[in-house]
Amino acid sequence: MFWGKQKAAIAGFHPLHQALVWQRGFSATQPAAGWAALIASLHRHAGLVRRAKWALPPRTLDVLVPLILELCSDLGPKGTLTVAADLRGRDVPGKTGPSRDLPVRPPVRSATETLTVDPWLRVRAELRDGSILELLVVDRTRERRIAKRNPRGKYKAKRKSKSIQIIKVRRRLAKGAQSRVPAAPPPAWIGVFVREGERRSVLATAKLHRLPQSGQEQVDRILTVATEPFRWTPQAGTGQRSES
Amino acid sequence: MTPCAVTTGFFTLGKCGQMAVAGCPACGRALCADHVADGGLCPECAAARNQFGHPAAAAAYRRRAHRHRTAQEYTDVGWYAGLDTYDRAPFDPGAGADQDYLDDGADALVDS
Numbered sequence: 001m002f003w004g005k006q007k008a009a010i011a012g013f014h015p016l017h018q019a020l021v022w023q024r025g026f027s028a029t030q031p032a033a034g035w036a037a038l039i040a041s042l043h044r045h046a047g048l049v050r051r052a053k054w055a056l057p058p059r060t061l062d063v064l065v066p067l068i069l070e071l072c073s074d075l076g077p078k079g080t081l082t083v084a085a086d087l088r089g090r091d092v093p094g095k096t097g098p099s100r101d102l103p104v105r106p107p108v109r110s111a112t113e114t115l116t117v118d119p120w121l122r123v124r125a126e127l128r129d130g131s132i133l134e135l136l137v138v139d140r141t142r143e144r145r146i147a148k149r150n151p152r153g154k155y156k157a158k159r160k161s162k163s164i165q166i167i168k169v170r171r172r173l174a175k176g177a178q179s180r181v182p183a184a185p186p187p188a189w190i191g192v193f194v195r196e197g198e199r200r201s202v203l204a205t206a207k208l209h210r211l212p213q214s215g216q217e218q219v220d221r222i223l224t225v226a227t228e229p230f231r232w233t234p235q236a237g238t239g240q241r242s243e244s
Numbered sequence: 245m246t247p248c249a250v251t252t253g254f255f256t257l258g259k260c261g262q263m264a265v266a267g268c269p270a271c272g273r274a275l276c277a278d279h280v281a282d283g284g285l286c287p288e289c290a291a292a293r294n295q296f297g298h299p300a301a302a303a304a305y306r307r308r309a310h311r312h313r314t315a316q317e318y319t320d321v322g323w324y325a326g327l328d329t330y331d332r333a334p335f336d337p338g339a340g341a342d343q344d345y346l347d348d349g350a351d352a353l354v355d356s
Binding site for chain 2: 066069070071073074127128129131133182183184186187220223224226227228230231235
């Protein structure tokens, strides 16, 4: 049997870890202890599995794990974290919509536009202050292909693509929770929408016109957008040394 | 009972609150058994000295770095002040943190 030891190692990993290897994604709800077990399993991967085909998908260790770590530290004792990660990439069936023809004029013979939408991360966390945090990260790619023919009959085809990323973070405050408008507005690239009601809801959205170039930059962008809804509630620290 | 005064959480800050068994030798903060980091320091003092052996020290470093960075990006001083002075003081210049710009040694022309 080929790759027997590595297959056996994968069979011993956490079930969600195995889902990442075989299906390149997972969807699960569990408390912080469950996520800690998954992270411990993921850190064993590189030492036991060397086959490239079974490597962890990109964004696993550098984006997913840091986000889960930080959000787990905010969970309450009975709080759960739901993560739906689809790390298959954008070039899989079902993520690309139908092509649309664009109006053309000679020498261009045809122009088509295709949109690819890749919602690769959804998170829902029940925080210890009673609020609910929801996070969505979507990569959207627009690809345009043109074909043209010159007077001598030479045929050329060109394509151009542009990717953007949309980050949305919503925090629904606990019933009766105190909230306030932050002293300073968010940066211009972050939009804020507040929905009043029994449970105030603060939605922060951002549209990045350039995809983050590293895992650290990706985590920083997500956490920066996620910061905005937390500025709407008073901070626990008073800026003074607490009594001990 | 003296409660552990170590800050926990990332966005929603709180105190550990477990029974303290020691004090940080650098800042004097009360520590429970789970939060005694390398050298008997609290997580923040350990992180400021680049000692990340304890998970809480790494978490403290990431939390402080995130607050510092986003407070600048949002131009919101109050966001960084959400950390109490125990959390912030170890990272202040001259507070014992590993900051190479403080002193480049006796034979250096200037301190960078």
